[in-house]
Amino acid sequence: MKTRYVILTTTVIILFITACKKEAGGTLSQLINKNGTSESGQTSLIAKWKIVTDSTFEGVGSNNHPVNYQGQAGDYFDIRENGYIYTREGTVLDTLSYTLISNSTIGIRAFGLEINNVPATSQIKNFSAHAVTIVSPLFLTPGGEFGRRVSLSR
Numbered sequence: 072m073k074t075r076y077v078i079l080t081t082t083v084i085i086l087f088i089t090a091c092k093k094e095a096g097g098t099l100s101q102l103i104n105k106n107g108t109s110e111s112g113q114t115s116l117i118a119k120w121k122i123v124t125d126s127t128f129e130g131v132g133s134n135n136h137p138v139n140y141q142g143q144a145g146d147y148f149d150i151r152e153n154g155y156i157y158t159r160e161g162t163v164l165d166t167l168s169y170t171l172i173s174n175s176t177i178g179i180r181a182f183g184l185e186i187n188n189v190p191a192t193s194q195i196k197n198f199s200a201h202a203v204t205i206v207s208p209l210f211l212t213p214g215g216e217f218g219r220r221v222s223l224s225r
Contacts, residue, residue, distance in 0.1 A: 116195070116203065120223035122146040123202075125160060127219045135215025148223050183207030183219050193219075201225055 122142030129138050140160060149157040156167040156179065169179045176192050182205075183191040193207040202224045209218035 116198070117150050117152055118225055119147050119149040120203065120225055122148060122158075122160060123222040123224050125219070125221045128216045131214040137216075148221065177205065179205070179207075184210050184217055 122140075124142065125140040127138050127140075128135055130136055143161060146160050147158065150169075151157065154168055154170070156169055158165045158167065165181075167179050167181055169177055171177050172192055175195050175198075177195055178190045178192055180190050182193060184207075185191065191208050191210075193205050196204045196206055202222070204220065204222045206221075207219045209216060
């Protein structure tokens, strides 16, 4: 009986230690060096990007349809180290908070659907010094499709 208790206790301790491992994440400021590159040497995502396209869905039920916004002169996504993205599309200004989850995923409030006040995890795709695409998951609901895809350039 005592042996089972020791084995069980040891197993729980090992599981606790491995589960508490800190992963790379947090805001981009924690993953960006002062020279403007990521820890892996990539170009920084922190910059003022021009909007190329912003694709979303609007409407509910049979009125649900895709909307593809073409970026205009002066439109931007300004991704800052302070954990905020400042945007301008036409005359609409917005501020979105974000958390970098990994080198290829980001959580952006009010970017896609939020479940229990937690933003969906969006993918960072085609990231280079001159372009990036941020894609939220596509949700299929009885009310229609919901998701967002933003293509940016500098």
